[in-house]
Structure formats: C-alpha cells, structure tokens
Amino acid sequence: MASLIGYYSLIFGFCFSLLIVLFSIKNFRNTNIFDNKIIFLTFMQFSFVVLSFLGLILSFVYSDFSNQTVFNHSHTTKPLFYKISGTWGNHEGSLLLWLLVLTLFIFIFLLRSKEQTKQYRILTLLFQQIIIIGFYIFVIKTSNPFNYIFPIPSEGLGLNPILQDPALAIHPPILYLGYVGSSIIFSSTLAATTLNYISKEWAKHIKNWILVSWIFLTLGILIGSVWAYYELGWGGFWFWDPVENVSLMPWLALTTLLHCILVLEKRLALTSWVVILSISTFTLSMCGTFLVRSGILNSVHTFTNDPDRGLFILIFLFCLIFLSLFIFFFFHKDKTQLSNNFFWLSKETSILINNWFMMYFLAVVFIGTVYPIFLEVITSEKISVGPPFYNKLIIPFLVPFLFAMTIGPKLKWIKSELRNKFNLITFLIISLLLSVLIIKSLNISFLLNSLLITAAFYLFFITLRDFFTRKFENLSQSISHFGFSLLILSILFNNILSTEIITNLKIGETFVTKKFKINFEKIEQKEEQNFKAIIGKFSVENSKGNIEILNPELRIYNQPNIVTSEADIKTNFLTDKFMTMNLVQNQDYFNIRYQTKPLMIWIWISVLMISLGGLKSLIKKKYEN
Amino acid sequence: MYGRKVKLRFFFILLILLTLILSAFLILKSLEENVVYFQSPTEIQSLSEVDKKKIRVGGMVKVGSISMEVKEVKFVITDFKNDINVIYSGVVPNLFTEGKGVVAEGYLKDKNFFLATKILAKHDENYMPPEVKAALEEK
Numbered sequence: 001m002a003s004l005i006g007y008y009s010l011i012f013g014f015c016f017s018l019l020i021v022l023f024s025i026k027n028f029r030n031t032n033i034f035d036n037k038i039i040f041l042t043f044m045q046f047s048f049v050v051l052s053f054l055g056l057i058l059s060f061v062y063s064d065f066s067n068q069t070v071f072n073h074s075h076t077t078k079p080l081f082y083k084i085s086g087t088w089g090n091h092e093g094s095l096l097l098w099l100l101v102l103t104l105f106i107f108i109f110l111l112r113s114k115e116q117t118k119q120y121r122i123l124t125l126l127f128q129q130i131i132i133i134g135f136y137i138f139v140i141k142t143s144n145p146f147n148y149i150f151p152i153p154s155e156g157l158g159l160n161p162i163l164q165d166p167a168l169a170i171h172p173p174i175l176y177l178g179y180v181g182s183s184i185i186f187s188s189t190l191a192a193t194t195l196n197y198i199s200k201e202w203a204k205h206i207k208n209w210i211l212v213s214w215i216f217l218t219l220g221i222l223i224g225s226v227w228a229y230y231e232l233g234w235g236g237f238w239f240w241d242p243v244e245n246v247s248l249m250p251w252l253a254l255t256t257l258l259h260c261i262l263v264l265e266k267r268l269a270l271t272s273w274v275v276i277l278s279i280s281t282f283t284l285s286m287c288g289t290f291l292v293r294s295g296i297l298n299s300v301h302t303f304t305n306d307p308d309r310g311l312f313i314l315i316f317l318f319c320l321i322f323l324s325l326f327i328f329f330f331f332h333k334d335k336t337q338l339s340n341n342f343f344w345l346s347k348e349t350s351i352l353i354n355n356w357f358m359m360y361f362l363a364v365v366f367i368g369t370v371y372p373i374f375l376e377v378i379t380s381e382k383i384s385v386g387p388p389f390y391n392k393l394i395i396p397f398l399v400p401f402l403f404a405m406t407i408g409p410k411l412k413w414i415k416s417e418l419r420n421k422f423n424l425i426t427f428l429i430i431s432l433l434l435s436v437l438i439i440k441s442l443n444i445s446f447l448l449n450s451l452l453i454t455a456a457f458y459l460f461f462i463t464l465r466d467f468f469t470r471k472f473e474n475l476s477q478s479i480s481h482f483g484f485s486l487l488i489l490s491i492l493f494n495n496i497l498s499t500e501i502i503t504n505l506k507i508g509e510t511f512v513t514k515k516f517k518i519n520f521e522k523i524e525q526k527e528e529q530n531f532k533a534i535i536g537k538f539s540v541e542n543s544k545g546n547i548e549i550l551n552p553e554l555r556i557y558n559q560p561n562i563v564t565s566e567a568d569i570k571t572n573f574l575t576d577k578f579m580t581m582n583l584v585q586n587q588d589y590f591n592i593r594y595q596t597k598p599l600m601i602w603i604w605i606s607v608l609m610i611s612l613g614g615l616k617s618l619i620k621k622k623y624e625n
Numbered sequence: 626m627y628g629r630k631v632k633l634r635f636f637f638i639l640l641i642l643l644t645l646i647l648s649a650f651l652i653l654k655s656l657e658e659n660v661v662y663f664q665s666p667t668e669i670q671s672l673s674e675v676d677k678k679k680i681r682v683g684g685m686v687k688v689g690s691i692s693m694e695v696k697e698v699k700f701v702i703t704d705f706k707n708d709i710n711v712i713y714s715g716v717v718p719n720l721f722t723e724g725k726g727v728v729a730e731g732y733l734k735d736k737n738f739f740l741a742t743k744i745l746a747k748h749d750e751n752y753m754p755p756e757v758k759a760a761l762e763e764k
Binding site for chain 2 (some may be wrong): 233234356360363364367368371372381382383384385386388389392393502503504505511554562563564565580582583584585586587588589591593
C-alpha cells in the first residue's frame with residue numbers, strides 16, 4: 001500500500017515538473033510580475049517527492065517485501081533505526097533522496113530570492129527543472145524504488161552489515177545536501193550568465209548557497225571518514241580510494257568557488273572563472289554519481305552494476321555539460337575589470353594563487369581517479385593508483401599553499417603593503433625554531449617535514465593571533481583557516497607518531513615487544529537482535545606499566561551472513577588506542593591489530609572547525625540582511 | 626611600446642602556461658612511478674623476468690591452503706590454471722576465506738612466491754574484484 005502511494009506520488013511529482021515548466025515559460029514571456037502560482041507548484045512537487053519518500057520509508061519500516069527494493073535491502077530482524085536508514089542505503093532509495101533534495105532546494109531558493117528579478121528567478125527554476133526532470137526519468141525508467149515482486153517473499157535479503165552504523169545512516173543525507181546543493185549554484189549561474197545578470201549583488205546572494213552546500217559537503221566527508229576509521233578496521237581515515245576522491249573533487253572546486261565569489265562580490269573580477277567553477281562543481285558531483293553508480297568503481301557505495309544506469313547518467317551528464325558550455329560561450333560577457341588596476345600584492349592575487357593550487361590538487365585527484373578507468377578501456381590493462389602517488393604530488397605543494405594562506409588574508413583589496421612585518425617575521429622564526437626542535441627530538445627525515453611543520457605552525461600561530469587582535473573582524477575566515485592549520489598539524493603528527501603491531505594470537509597467548517605487552521585473555525559470546533558477537537578481552541601493558549583493557553568485537557550477522565569486526569577505540573585528547581580482531585575460517589589464530597594513533601580526535605575537531613567557519617559566515621549574513 | 630595592460634596579460638598567460646606544463650609533467654612522471662599493475666597467477670607464470678615493482682595479484686584462495694602462524698599467514702592464490710604461494714604478515718580482512726576471491730598487493734620474490742604487504746578488504750560476500758572476475762573468465 002505504502003509502495004503504491006509512493007509510486008503514484010512519484011508520477012504525480014513528475015507531472016508537476018511539466019506543469020512548472022509550462023507555467024514558467026508562460027510567465028517568462030508575458031508579464032513582469034512573478035507568478036506566485038509557480039511557487040505553489042514547486043511546493044506541490046516537493047510535497048509529492050516527500051510523500052513518495054515517506055512511502056518508501058514506511059515500506060521499509062513494515063518490511064513490505066512485495067517491494068523489490070525492500071526485499072533486496074531489508075530484513076525483519078533488522079533494528080528499526082537501520083530499517084529507516086536502509087531507505088537511502090541503496091541505489092534506488094538514494095536516488096529518490098537526490099530528487100528530494102533537488103526539489104527542496106529549488107523551493108527554498110524561490111522563497112528566499114524575492115529581491116531578485118523575475119527573469120532570473122524563473123530561468124533558474126527552469127534550469128533546475130531540467131535537472132529534476134532528468135532525474136525523474138532516471139528514477140522511473142532505470143531504478144524505480146517501487147518495483148513489485150510476486151509471489152511475495154517471506155523474508156528479505158538484509159542490509160550489508162557494515163552499513164548498519166549510526167554514522168553511515170546520516171552520511172548520505174548530509175553528503176547529498178552538499179552534492180545537490182551545488183545544483184542550485186549551477187542553475188542560477190547559468191541563468192545569471194544567460195541574462196547577463198552577474199553582478200556584485202548576485203555574488204552576495206549566491207554566496208549563501210555556496211556556503212550551505214560547502215558546509216554540508218565538508219560535514220558529509222567528515223562523517224564518511226570517521227566511519228571508515230572505526231568501521232573498516234584499517235585505522236586510517238583517508239585511503240585515496242576512488243570513491244573518497246569522488247567526494248573530494250567537488251569539495252575542492254566548491255572551496256575554490258567560495259574564495260572566488262568573494263573577489264566577485266568585492267571587486268567584480270574573475271567573472272568567467274566563477275562561471276566555470278560553478279559549472280564544474282556540479283559536473284563533478286554528477287561525475288561522482290556516475291562513477292559510483294555505474295559500477296565502474298567498486299566499493300561499498302556501488303550497490304549494483306547495471307550498465308543501463310551508468311549509460312543514462314553519462315548521457316545526461318554530457319547533455320548538461322554541452323548545455324552549459326553553449327551558454328557560457330554564447331551568452332557570457334566578461335565584465336572583469338581586473339587588468340585595469342591590478343597589483344601583485346593584493347588580496348585578489350593571493351586568492352588567485354590559492355585557486356591555482358586548488359586546481360592543481362583537483363587535477364591530481366582527478367587524474368589519479370580517472371586514469372586507471374581510462375587505461376582499462378583503452379588497453380584493458382588493469383592498474384591502480386595508490387596513496388604514494390597522491391602523497392608525492394600533493395604534500396610538497398602544501399608548503400607554499402600554507403604560506404599563501406597565512407599571508408593572503410593580511411593583504412587588502414586592490415593594492416596593499418604588508419602591514420605588521422615585524423609580527424609576521426617573528427612568528428615565522430618561532431615556527432621555524434619549533435619545527436626544528438620537534439624534528440630533532442623525534443629524529444625523522446629533515447627537509448620536507450621541517451618545511452611542512454613550519455608552514456603549518458606559521459598559519460596556526462598567525463590565525464590564533466587573529467582571534468585576539470582582529471576583534472572578530474572576519475572571524476569566519478579565521479576559524480576556518482585555523483581549523484585547516486590544525487588539520488594539517490594533526491595529520492602530520494598522526495602520521496609521524498603512529499605505531500602499529502600486527503600479530504596472530506591464540507586465546508591465552510601473550511605477545512611481547514619492546515613497547516607493549518599484549519595479552520589475549522579470553523573471548524565471550526553475546527546474542528543480539530540480528531547478530532552474534534564474539535568479544536575479545538585484551539590487556540595491553542605499555543613500557544610504563546599502565547594497563548589498558550580493550551574489547552574488540554567480531555559480529556556474525558544472520559542476514560546476509562557476513563562477519564564484521566568492530567574496532568575497540570579508547571580515545572582521549574592526546575591519542576587513540578585502536579584494536580581490531582579478525583578470525584580466519586577454520587583457524588585457531590585470531591588476527592590482531594593494535595595501533596596507537598596520536599591526535600586522532602583533533603583531525604575530526606579541526607574539520608568541524610573548518611565547517612563552523614562557514615556556518616559563522618552564513619549567520620553573519622543573515623544579521624546584516 | 627606596449628601598454629601596461631597588454632604586458633600584464635601576456636605575463637599572466639605565460640605564467641599559466643608554465644604552471645600547466647610543469648604540473649602536467651609532474652603528474653605524468655609520478656603516475657609512471659606509482660602505478661600498481663594487476664596480474665593473475667597465469668600472467669605471472671608467463672613473465673620473462675621477475676620485476677622489482679609492486680604489483681597486485683588476484684584470484685581465488687585455494688581450498689585448504691591457508692595456514693596461520695604467529696608472524697604470518699600463508700596461502701595459495703589460484704586462477705584454476707596456475708597457482709602462486711603468498712606469504713603475508715598484516716591484517717587479514719574478515720571476508721578472507723578459502724574458496725573466495727582475493728586481491729593481494731606486494732612484491733614477487735620469484736614466479737612462485739609472492740610477499741604480500743596488503744590484502745585488500747572487500748565489503749560484500751558476493752562481491753568479486755572486477756580484476757578477479759576478468760581473470761577467472763579468461764581461463
């Protein structure tokens with residue numbers, strides 16, 4: 001029943017798309033006043049998608065196995081929370097979520113853009129409807145979440161256990177708010193280009209949308225990364241896996257755009273660049289969806305390998321790119337006044353330098369992700385590009401990038417001189433001394449590390465000082481940049497100071513190294529709703545004689561029958577102690593991994609700070625308006 | 626004389642071009658060095674000489690071949706045509722089971738022994754790495 005309602009709501013919503021297009025075109029041609037009927041229609045469209053989504057959720061909650069999506073991804077013994085989150089934990093449901101966010105955002109956009117001109121609002125709506133209609137067709141044709149199966153199975157196939165996790169329940173919605181949020185930026189940029197509407201006011205208005213999707217994208221990536229850290233059991237937080245890269249690419253583009261839009265807002269410069277970035281941000285989000293959904297990349301996120309779906313997104317993607325290029329080349333008039341009064345030492349130059357680095361990072365990630373696919377298609381040679389590639393290409397360039405990030409905000413618009421030279425130099429010397437001191441005491445390789453640590457400390461101190469001296473002027477920027485310096489520092493020290501022991505132990509055995517003594521005391525069994533748990537009890541004694549008890553878990557799920565290992569992590573502000581236990585079939589040995597990971601929590605906190613800066617900027621805007 | 630504006634433009638474009646060339650060069654060079662190739666046991670058997678580079682080997686874990694010790698895990702990867710012995714010390718993923726697909730990353734000692742540094746985790750019982758699938762289909 002719920003399925004049926006869901007399905008018909010989907011169809012109705014699609015009909016509303018056509019109505020909206022019809023009314024919009026009529027309104028665009030005829031009158032000068034924005035027809036409020038259109039807002040009502042968008043609201044109706046959104047409501048129908050919500051209804052459809054609720055229908056799917058209810059089917060999941062009541063385990064209605066006549067629905068194919070529910071049958072494939074749910075099970076009666078699954079806890080209620082994961083029944084609900086299972087709604088978007090699969091291909092069909094997650095596309096419905098895309099649609100939900102698409103319609104929600106255009107509705108909010110129409111409500112919040114009343115001071116803009118009618119033509120611009122309607123055109124943005126039209127471009128957004130093109131995307132929405134594309135997704136409607138995609139959902140209904142190739143991935144209908146409400147397919148009916150008969151005879152009705154009595155039990156479902158269950159959700160992949162590693163997706164049964166609180167972090168991963170909220171990861172997709174948050175990430176999608178970021179991904180799909182860029183669709184509004186895309187539509188409105190195309191509309192503004194067509195109407196030659198790009199101006200300082202437009203920049204100010206679209207900046208909020210950029211901020212919103214940037215914040216969500218940052219948080220979405222953060223949650224995914226935290227999940228990977230504790231659930232996948234490798235003890236790392238970023239693997240340069242193609243699926244992670246696919247979310248990093250729009251983030252890089254969006255971050256660049258966020259900086260550029262400031263230049264546009266203040267100086268009406270870099271207009272073409274802003275248009276290109278807006279288009280590429282959304283294109284990269286779509287690209288991500290394509291790569292993940294087509295089954296070209298293989299990971300948790302690739303739910304099924306259906307070439308039809310991949311092909312459809314690819315064609316749709318090309319249409320959108322073609323449309324935006326067409327608009328860019330035929331309608332765009334560059335209003336940039338940059339070269340009239342352009343000086344090397346100014347805020348806009350420093351932002352431009354920042355842009356170059358970001359584009360370089362983006363290119364590295366893009367090539368590392370796409371090249372293996374490309375090569376396989378051309379030569380059928382199978383390769384993979386691992387972390388060394390990214391580390392080697394990105395890390396050295398972080399040094400100048402960090403310096404530019406430190407000096408840049410100190411400069412003024414148009415033409416500037418370095419103020420407070422004394423302070424800047426003093427802090428540089430302090431950071432340099434500090435990093436040399438640290439490197440000497442840790443006894444690690446010198447050149448790159450010392451440069452990196454110096455640069456990161458430099459940014460850290462200068463932004464920290466800003467909190468006290470700048471009297472909260474430009475606070476949001478200080479928070480984000482401070483967060484970034486903290487992130488780099490935490491990652492650096494985390495990398496340098498992490499230790500790891502991997503061994504195979506039987507119950508009752510003890511493993512001794514110079515630093516630790518690991519004692520595998522016993523295992524206990526526990527029955528839960530949909531899994532059996534084997535809990536290991538380990539005591540780890542360090543060289544000072546402190547004993548820590550760790551209880552990593554193995555979970556044997558009933559449906560699907562999969563074993564997962566739950567790491568036990570003891571966190572404090574200095575370091576994480578991380579232990580996982582694995583069992584190999586028919587063996588007495590347990591495979592044990594024990595790690596100490598310093599400053600882990602600061603990696604999460606710093607990313608939170610980065611997005612907090614964005615939030616601060618958004619709230620400030622609200623007050624001023 | 627050219628005006629300031631033209632000179633600036635020219636300089637700007639030159640700078641962008643130089644950066645582009647430099648970064649393209651860096652990326653390509655690094656790609657060459659850091660790419661990891663995938664090979665099946667049969668492909669390894671047909672190698673003329675054993676390379677020092679890191680590779681990935683994929684296939685099925687031969688039934689009855691896993692043996693564990695304190696320091697290491699030994700097993701055999703097979704594509705049902707040829708086998709290769711793998712010696713590995715490190716984390717074993719949960720879905721590492723006899724008779725299922727596996728991908729190991731590491732270095733060849735010779736044509737019959739592979740020193741693995743990593744066994745790639747899979748997230749799904751039915752999932753088979755595309756490389757393994759292709760390698761198995763070829764036989």
